Amino acid sequence: MGKWFLGNDRPDAYSYNGSTQYTYQYVSGSLFQNSISSDDIHQGDLGDCYLLATLSSLANDKSSYIQKMFIDNGDNTFAVRFYNNGIADYVTVDRYLPTLSNGKATYAGWGGASYSSLSNELWVALVEKAYAQINESGWIGQDNTNSYLTADPNYSRTKSNSTGINGGNEYKVMSQITALDSRITSNATQQDTINLVNSNNLVTFGINAKIFGDQYSGGHALAVTSYNSITNKFHLDNPWGSDDLDLTWQDLIKWSSSGWSYTTV
Incomplete structure (x- = not known):
């Protein structure tokens, strides 16, 4: 219910060495601020360049696809659409996002100085969170966990292994x-x-x-x-x-x- 309908799911959000589990904070702002742009995209402490580079290309050439990904549910949650072999599959996310102790974004940035800033633009961070959630469904080609990045003591950035949505394929x-x-x-x-x-x-x-x-x-x-x-x-x-x-x-x-x-x- 939380993952698909209520949006209150919290994927695991750890640092690379697994020593820190990041805190979720309610993030103010809007889904979009002005027009959709690749300038909205700021990769954080997560190796999901494959996802964000794809969003950057979309923002440049097919921004309507990004707009159509979202349904605003009117209760501070958003349904985000993905496609499983061409069939639409939705996951619901809320405004709670992994946050550093200084109030800034841990992973994909939202533009504002802090989680409380009204100038925050949320669409990139919400797609990233939705992708971490839908990972658990088992069909996106990652590790089938409900996570951005898990507390894997054997994980090393110098190796090719990945956890959560850390590391993947653009195509x-x-x-x-x-x-x-x-x-x-x-x-x-x-x-x-x-x-x-x-x-x-x-x-x-x-x-x-x-x-x-x-x-x-x-x-x-x-x-x-x-x-x-x-x-x-x-x-x-x-x-x-x-x-x-x-x-x-x-x-x-x-x-x-x-x-x-x-x-x-």
């Missing part, structure tokens, strides 16, 4: 959020990628995280949002909310970690 999320056909490839050509970007398909790219000096993770997902034919560079939105990249095709190939995920419309 799976694309179809789970949009019901569109999605694919992954490691051998797309430059022209293939230009065509995908220019046709408003969702495109994300797995890049070697060491380009950012990240010593813990070998891979990081970014949204490929445009191609500049004058500079011959692709623009990649970073779900961190900073450190976007403009890279040539040669740069992309050099720093590739897992290739492209994309939709075909």
Whole structure:
């Protein structure tokens, strides 16, 4: 009842080493503030770049999909829609989100300085929470736990294992959020990628995280949002909310970690 109808489910929310369980706080603000934008996305202390990069691509090219994900229930809860093999599956979330001791977001940011700020924009954090909840259903391809990140004493950021929704695949999320056909490839050509970007398909790219000096993770997902034919560079939105990249095709190939995920419309 709490997960599907009341929205009072609380997925496990731990730090990477499992030593800290984060506290949930009621977060003020609105589902959306002004227009939907990739600027709304700020990845926090969770390795779900695959999810947030997909949302960033959606915000740039198909923002109506994000609006249609939500039903405002009028009681400070929201039904969030995902797709299981093209069939809609809903989970209900409330405004209680994992919070640091200083009142700021633990995982996906909500924009405001504190959980009490009326300028908070909640949609990214609520999608993330809903994804952590629906993980328990067993069909999203994660670990089937009700968690963002579990207290796993054997977990290490330097290893490939993951818990909760920490670590995943963009092409799976694309179809789970949009019901569109999605694919992954490691051998797309430059022209293939230009065509995908220019046709408003969702495109994300797995890049070697060491380009950012990240010593813990070998891979990081970014949204490929445009191609500049004058500079011959692709623009990649970073779900961190900073450190976007403009890279040539040669740069992309050099720093590739897992290739492209994309939709075909």
